[in-house]
Amino acid sequence: MITVNRHTLSNGLRIVHAQDNTTQMVALNLLYDVGARDEDPEHTGFAHLFEHLMFGGSINVPDYDTPVQNAGGENNAWTNNDITNYYITLPRQNIETGFWLESDRMLSLDFNPRSLEVQRHVVIEEFKQRNLNQPYGDASHLLRALAYKVHPYQWPTIGKEISHIANATPEEVQAFFFRFYAPDNAILAVTGHITFEETVALAEKWFGPIPRRNVPPRSLPAEPPQTEERRLTVERNVPVDALYMAFHICGRRHPDYYAFDMLSDLLSSGRSSRFIQHLVQEKQVFTAIDAYISGSIDDGLFHIVGKPAAGVTLEEAEKAVWQELASLTNESIEAEELEKVKNRYESEQIFNNLNYLNVATNLAYFELIEKAEDINHEVEKYRAVTTRQIKEAALKTFVHENCSILYYKAKAENNC
Missing domain, CATH: 3.30.830.10 (Metalloenzyme, LuxS/M16 peptidase-like)
Incomplete structure (x- = not known):
């Protein structure tokens, strides 16, 4: 504490x-x-x-x-x-x-x-x-x-x-x-x-003698809900194709933030995660794939980024991702699978806050989003996330009308 x-x-x-x-x-x-x-x-x-x-x-x-x-x-x-x-x-x-x-x-x-x-x-x-x-x-x-x-x-x-x-x-x-x-x-x-x-x-x-500047309150336009799938394809001088998918999620202060953070770990953190196990090791659709959240204070994004294996098109790679996301809502999430993610987060949190500089950085950030004392309760909030919350988060988020998809293609001369 x-x-x-x-x-x-x-x-x-x-x-x-x-x-x-x-x-x-x-x-x-x-x-x-x-x-x-x-x-x-x-x-x-x-x-x-x-x-x-x-x-x-x-x-x-x-x-x-x-x-x-x-x-x-x-x-x-x-x-x-x-x-x-x-x-x-x-x-x-x-x-x-x-x-x-x-x-x-x-x-x-x-x-x-x-x-x-x-x-x-x-x-x-x-x-x-x-x-x-x-x-x-x-x-x-x-x-x-x-x-x-x-x-x-x-x-x-x-x-x-x-x-x-x-x-x-x-x-x-x-x-x-x-x-x-x-x-x-x-x-x-x-x-x-x-x-x-x-x-x-x-x-x-x-700091006391510095005058207050009466900073105006922030008033930013809220992003309206996305109602249709958005797509963009570009060609660049890169070694291999890449798939980028982004889904709108809540901001950092929302209670669902913890479910989304754990969801990203379930999908791509470690060799036993779903994307790595199923799409890289078993099906060999991707050579590398990652899932992560932006962590932004206002409503953010859930990112999925992957590089398809040789001979796999971006269309095939995208289809495999959608199938994997569907399994999150159609199949059960084992308690052991979720516990592994919670244990990893808890150990990272404890290790992170052993360093006095990390504590200073974290205290300032928690004070900004609510209050500095919350640094002591982050592990509890992750521990409280249930498989039902994660499935509900996946169900409402991983839909086509909430997705922006970027096909980042290697130019033909680089893709031979």
Whole structure:
């Protein structure tokens, strides 16, 4: 059981804390409630750009990394469609360096033109390498645009297209920062060898003077239910064909989320999972196949991705997937099969929360979706899922009118 302490500054910054004296290190995890879903459809990729810009110098600290290294620390960041997350770990005696650095870039970035150009170039090169020049790199763009017609999940974190970042003006970038990177739009999780009293004192000292920015409430269009099957076929310079299927499911806060998460494990996690056992090993329809959920805060997607074996068409591969999905609702799910998945999740959860940095990251996220203390009850929620819930989830979800299908074909000269 992780003991969680909490404090909220007058400017709205929420602080959650868990002490762990088994380490001499401290972790600060700063979660901003902003992701790709908060971007203008004509100005996408900004949240990911800021993941980089936040390391390009703040108003009083021209270089973020050097003080971190001098203090014996490490740091990194990541962005998705829902959140932007920064973390720093430091020896306990140097932890004030972390509060100083994080608070200064929350106060304001430097916004010098050179930093913007440097990070703009980095992001554009990443876009090219990951999404344009890598096999299957644009699959996420294609599938999201197929599955979502209204909600901003219709583009990935990297953005819709390079031009949105290439043409971003300093004024647009600055406006995005002051709208979202604010104390009243952030959660600071602090874990490791530090008391709650020390944490509050340092937070008040460094973050307290930053003014509240009155971040406007999020108001995103809800994706309407999909009522007909959607299909897209593309040809690319890739080694083999690939099948992508996406079904709409609930969001992260919905009780059914746990059933869908376990359903994905039943299908493709481990050698004894259904897809691997039946479609890879026995029938040899696929050389590889995976099922996973997006885990997004708003209504997400259940993904199935596979590469058919030599001589198997995408049509045949898709038919085999539908047959396997039908068996979930037509046949019984053995208690032992479900128990295996629950045991795997429980062991992963316990192992994950042994690390003070993982705890900081998880505390911040659970505080965002409801409350940090829920970190102690996740295993119970998975344990409570029944075979009936899983079958009901499969029955209502795995239907043709709820499915978007992408045939990603190798060009003829590559498929010989």
